[in-house]
Amino acid sequence: MADAESHHHLALTDWRKGIAPVSKGKRVSQRVLLPPEYPTGEFDDDRTTMGKDMVGFHLSGKCPVCKHDSSAVCATRYLANEQHDDGESRDRYQVTALKCACVEDHTSEEQPAPLTFGCGAEWLLKVSWSHDNADVTVKKESVLDDEAWKAWAAADANGAAIPSTLTTYQGVAGKWQAALTAIVALVSVGTLLTGRSAFQSLATGWQVGLIAALAVAVLGNAAVLWKSDLASFGFPTLKYAVQSVKNLPNADLAPLTLAKKAEDQMWSSFGFAIPTILASMAAIAILLFVGPAPPTASYKVTEKLGTVSTTTPCGHFTNYVPYTSPVPAALQFTPNIAGAETVTLDGTNITTIESC
Ligand SMILES: [Zn+2]
């Protein structure tokens, strides 16, 4: 009891008059307002180990009530507020609620099994940092009475929401996936693929264009579905799911990290939807508005060799359109008969060219 007694006296300082000190065998459940003179700089953080794209960082230090080591997550992504540069490049701030998570025994006869770790104390810190420069030290300040009453419930709710961030986002992604699928289905690629005879009637240039448009549409559509599947269900391997929690100190940030990944995947799914829709529209336009290639015109040619006139069967020329220019000296002609070979006619012998 002597030990508990001395701890009691040590813990009770002027600024905490009115706060019940806590020692081994006692558990409190209280919100602690840190006074302006509290040494908030003694709280440590791992901001420097997080990149520019961080989802959050950890704060650690002594619990102001039980004085045991404790650490907490400061989830910055989605929750950080922008502020004017404070002169030292800190352009983001956030009021975060820290709950004592010490591993000491604070159970007692009245409270034999604590619901959580720690002594039950909870306090607020205002942290500010630079969003793009990890080397700028994080500033930690007390949150004063007039701000605390407004911030506390919200900060609590934010902290409680972290573990379910991924699930929440996957729910959102699933709904967006359905919406995207519906939009892409409007310009349905599947039905376009059935128009075989329509395809064959197109001129070669348009056929190439249609194939290119359909290829983009089909591949784009596959990418849209793949990316949105990843966003709403995650990568289909356990290894992927476990990887982000393998790094134990950051495991508490994993739901946020994975939610951010899912969000990025949803955005790239959106990105792929754009070329998919454009290519589908191009394919539809080609099929609807480009008419069938004109049938090759047929002619029969009459040649005079000496006194004998001969007339060919109906056929077509290669690279010559009759009546538009003088008959060239050599003319490639193919009779419209299965298996007929192309012959070269001497232009000077040709007397008439008739359509047929
Ligand atoms: Zn403790």
Ligand SMILES: [Zn+2]
């Ligand atoms: Zn504590």
